Amino acid sequence: MQMLRRLLCTAALLTLSGVVAAAPAAPTAPKEGVQYRVLPQKMDTPAGKQVEVIEFFAYYCPHCNVFEPLLADWVKKQGDNIVFKRVHVAGGARVLPQQRLFYALDALGLVGQYHTKAFAAMHQQGARFANDEEVIDWAVKSGIDRARFVDAYNAFGTQAKARRAAAMMNEYRVDHWPMVAIDGRFITSPSMANPEGSPAQTEIEQQQVALQVMDALVEKAKAAKADKK
Structure with a gap:
């Protein structure tokens, strides 16, 4: 499953080796394609x-x-x-708790405070966020009021945004x-x-x-x- 998840992410061929002093120069006029x-069609903005x-x-x-x-x-x-x-x-049932975590944080105005902590939980602390209970337990242990988080996590708006993400991936042709x-x-x-x-x-x-x-x-x-x- 971990390999599958990595394949779904952008195909970076080289692994992280540390922060560099300066990035190679990008084209001053990036080329389309x-x-x-x-x-093909501009989205509403x-x-x-x-x-x-x-x-x-x-x-x-x-x-x-x-x-x-x-x-x-x-x-x-x-x-x-x-x-x-x-x-x-979106990414199926196992990814849905992570989606709802993000959209619950967004609804509560807590993305700025907890977004990087959610990344750290998964990539440094071994959290999987594969089910609702694990996500809610993490949120509470991280200092978020349980009742407020559960309400936001289960809210119709949160679920609607998770569904909307799949549609947006199609509209924007997101493949990695x-x-x-x-x-x-x-x-x-x-x-x-x-x-x-x-x-x-x-x-x-x-x-x-x-x-x-x-x-x-x-x-x-x-x-x-x-x-x-």
């Missing part, structure tokens, strides 16, 4: 100057775990340029993760941003290159919004 792709950025991720995914702190820093640097959202991907959608039309990921022959040598380097590609796509989306005025 190489470092990113364009959806919020109006205004801000660019919507959606990360498709899974708590069980080791690559998402590595990407999380780098992505969090990138989101902070983007500031008001973007509206950032996360979608926990972490994957990032920008402005409802551009799709990229660390593996896409680093095609064969890329100078990136470690997983973190690949992810840093992906963030540079994301920078370029956000600017591209902002320019398109400005042209519509």
Whole structure:
């Protein structure tokens, strides 16, 4: 099962070997069909100057775990340029408790406080989050009020968002993760941003290159919004 889960995550060929001082330079103008792709039909996104950025991720995914702190820093640097959202991907009955954990945290306004702790629980502390009881026990031990968490975990809205995630994966053509959608039309990921022959040598380097590609796509989306005025 663990091997299957790893295969479902983005296919990073090189394992993490440590933080590097600087990432290899990404193309100043990423190429469509190489470092990113364009959806056949643009998804609806919020109006205004801000660019919507959606990360498709899974708590069980080791690559998402590595990407999380780098992505969090990138989101902070983007500031008001973007509206950032996360979608926990679907994956059957064993993944559903993890989805509901994320959407319960989101409903309670606790993602900022507990998102990285959930990753740490799975990738450093041996949690599996394979059933409701394990998720609820972890939440309570982590300091969340049991009644509030259980209500949010079982809420119709939480279950609806988990179902909606599967539909969004189809709409955005998500076939590996972490994957990032920008402005409802551009799709990229660390593996896409680093095609064969890329100078990136470690997983973190690949992810840093992906963030540079994301920078370029956000600017591209902002320019398109400005042209519509």
